[in-house]
Amino acid sequence: MxxxxxxxxxxxxxxxxxxxxRIATLHAQPRNPMNVTTEQLFxxxxxxxxxTDQPVAEAQLHQLYDLMKWGPTSANCSPxxxxxxxxxxxxxxxxACMSPGNVDKTKSAxxxxxxxxDMAFYDKLPYLFPHADAKxxxxxxxxxxxxxxxRNSSLQGGYFILAARTVGLDCGPMSGFDNAKVDAAxxxxxxxxxxxxxxxxxxxxxxLFSRSPRLTFEEACRIx
Ligand SMILES: Cc1cc2nc3c(=O)[nH]c(=O)nc-3n(C[C@H](O)[C@H](O)[C@H](O)COP(=O)(O)O)c2cc1C
Numbered sequence: 001m002x003x004x005x006x007x008x009x010x011x012x013x014x015x016x017x018x019x020x021x022r023i024a025t026l027h028a029q030p031r032n033p034m035n036v037t038t039e040q041l042f043x044x045x046x047x048x049x050x051x052t053d054q055p056v057a058e059a060q061l062h063q064l065y066d067l068m069k070w071g072p073t074s075a076n077c078s079p080x081x082x083x084x085x086x087x088x089x090x091x092x093x094x095x096a097c098m099s100p101g102n103v104d105k106t107k108s109a110x111x112x113x114x115x116x117x118d119m120a121f122y123d124k125l126p127y128l129f130p131h132a133d134a135k136x137x138x139x140x141x142x143x144x145x146x147x148x149x150x151r152n153s154s155l156q157g158g159y160f161i162l163a164a165r166t167v168g169l170d171c172g173p174m175s176g177f178d179n180a181k182v183d184a185a186x187x188x189x190x191x192x193x194x195x196x197x198x199x200x201x202x203x204x205x206x207x208l209f210s211r212s213p214r215l216t217f218e219e220a221c222r223i224x
Contacts, residue, residue, distance in 0.1 A: 102177065
């Protein structure tokens, strides 16, 4: 099955905003439609526990980000920040922060993404949400800002996983790590905190567990 019935993801519609030529420029980026199926995104995609040696091209990381960035966030606040860990030195630094059960799978991944959240995301709102003075909604309201950063960076984490699958990569998301250690090792001197970590690459099927069940519609949903 394809997500839009004709085997391709269509780019978002080109919208020229006559009030702002910068916005028009942003929307005018060239985009190539990608063939993608619901099996690839959802029903056959698995959380990987090990990865093959097949490398990941840097261009794929750009492609991934250039898809995930279009997912919606409140007031377009876009709080997610990402470090793609690829070098042996950075990998060693990260491995020292992982829970024991996550070390081997992280070692095997050619790329590991640290998905962070910029707790001062609102500083960019004059650019990201020029329609209103959205920055003032958050300045001095730490609890509201923190909730907004966590909610929207988590959403962007979901978009990240689907975008990775779209560009042909497998994911292994993880929350088993020492947050304070990862923050100190990768986000020192910034307002960014780690949300979750995601191994990226090409999955080794021999490391998969059998698929766990999901809740049925009746168990998880209600129509009022
Ligand atoms: C936010 C998040 C955190 C997770 N943390 C871990 C983890 O620390 N270690 C691990 O082995 N798996 C972790 N998982 C993997 C889940 O157990 C897995 O995605 C789930 O069982 C579904 O597996 P499936 O996609 O193969 O059906 C995490 C998944 C998510 C989305």
